[in-house]
Amino acid sequence: MTSRLVISSENEEFLARVNELSGQVITLCDQCGTCSASCPMVDEMDVTPSQMMRMVQLGQSEVLRTKAMWLCASCFTCTVRCPRGLDLSRVAEALRQTTLRQAADHININAIPRDELAALPQIALVAGMRKFTG
C-alpha cells in the first residue's frame, strides 16, 4: 500500500523549532538505527530513538505524545555513537522542554508515595525535578 505524506508549513515550523532548541540539524539523520541499538531504555519505549528522529524530521508534533522522550535518561550513549554527529540527548531534551514550557509537568510529585520519596537521595530528586517539571 502506498501512502502519501504531505509536509505542511506547520510541520516545517515544528522541525525548525526543535532544530533551534536542540542546536542540531535533525535532517542530517539518515536513519541508520545506531541510536536505537545503543539505547538502554529502548525496551520500555513506544517509539525507538531513530523513529523519534524521523518523526521530528517530518515535523510530526505527535512525537510530543510519545513516552520515549521522557524515558531518555540523557546517558549520551547515542550521542557518542551517532555516525552523523547528532546529539540525540539534546533532541529529546528539546522535545521535553517544548512540553514543560507550556507549564505541563510530566510528574506529579504528590502522587509518589512519601516513603519512596524519602528514600531517594538528593541527586535523584534534583535531577528528576529538573527533567520532569518546568
Add this chain to the structure above:
Amino acid sequence: MNSNSVRLPYYPGCTLKTAASSFEISALASAEALGMELIELPRWNCCGTVFSLTDDDLIHHIAPIRNLIRVQEMNRDGILDNENRLVTLCSMCFSTLKRAELLVRENPDKLKTINDFMYLEDDYNGDVTVVHFLELLRDMGREAISEKVKRPLTGLKVAPYYGCMMLRPKEVGIDDPEEPTIQGDLLSALGAEVVYNPYMKLCCGSYQTMNEKDAVVRLVHDILSHARADGAQVVATSCPLCAFNLDKRQKEVKETYPDFEEIPVLYFTQLMALAFGLEPGFSGFDQNYVSVEPLFKDRQLIPE
C-alpha cells in the same frame, strides 16, 4: 597535614553530605594519604545535577558558574596559591560543572550575559579547570598509588562500573567512552583483580529511578548479574546516583528476579582507603544495603 601537600579546591555536591558521605570521607582521607589536601569550596551551591541541554537556556548554567567563581575567590583571598583545578568526586557534579566550564569558554557572549546577570559577584574569568579525582590519581602514576598500599586487595575481584557522566559526551569524558580503563587501573594498583564487565558503561537508569523504577530494576539486574557471572565479588563506582540504583535497588531486583545473587557496591575511594590501611571508619561500609562486611571479614581485609 604535611606541609608539602598540594592544596586543591574541592566541590562536594549535595549527596556527598548525606547518602554518600562514605564517598567523601574515604576520598578525603585517601587524598591526604597521597599528599593532597582537598579544601571544600566556601559557600558552594548545588550544581543543578544535570547540564541543561537546550540552546536558549542560560539560567541553569548560573549555578555551576557561581561555583567556579568561588575558586577564583579562594585564589584572590590567599586560601589557594594560583590553583585553578577544581576537584570533584560525584560524576554528575563533575559533568555539570565541566560542561559549564567548556560552554562559557567556547561562548564568550554567553559568559558575558551570565556575568552581567550575576552583577553582585566577581566576573568569572574563565580560568578554572574542573577535574575528576580519578584524573588526579591517574596523573600521579601507578607507582605513587601502589607505594601507599599497606593492605593490598590481593585476590579481591572487583568490577569497575563507569556509568555515563564521567565518560560521555566525549568532550568532557575522562577516558575512552567505549573501553574505559581509568578506574580499573587504579583498582589494580591497589592490588585488586579487575574483572571486565561489558555492562560497565551501560546506564543504570539514573534519575528515572524516581518515576520508572521497573526500567531501573531491569538495568541494574543486567549490570550486576553480568559482573557476577564474570566472577566479580564487588562492584566499584564513582557516582552517588549509580550507587543508589546499584546498591539500594537490589531489594527490588531480588523481588523481580528471585535467582539474582546480591553483590556489594562500593565507591572506588572506599576500596582505596581500605588498601591504604586507613581507619575502618574512613571506609564507611555501613551505608550499604548489600553489606560488604562478610566478604571483607572472610578475606581478612577488615577485623572480625
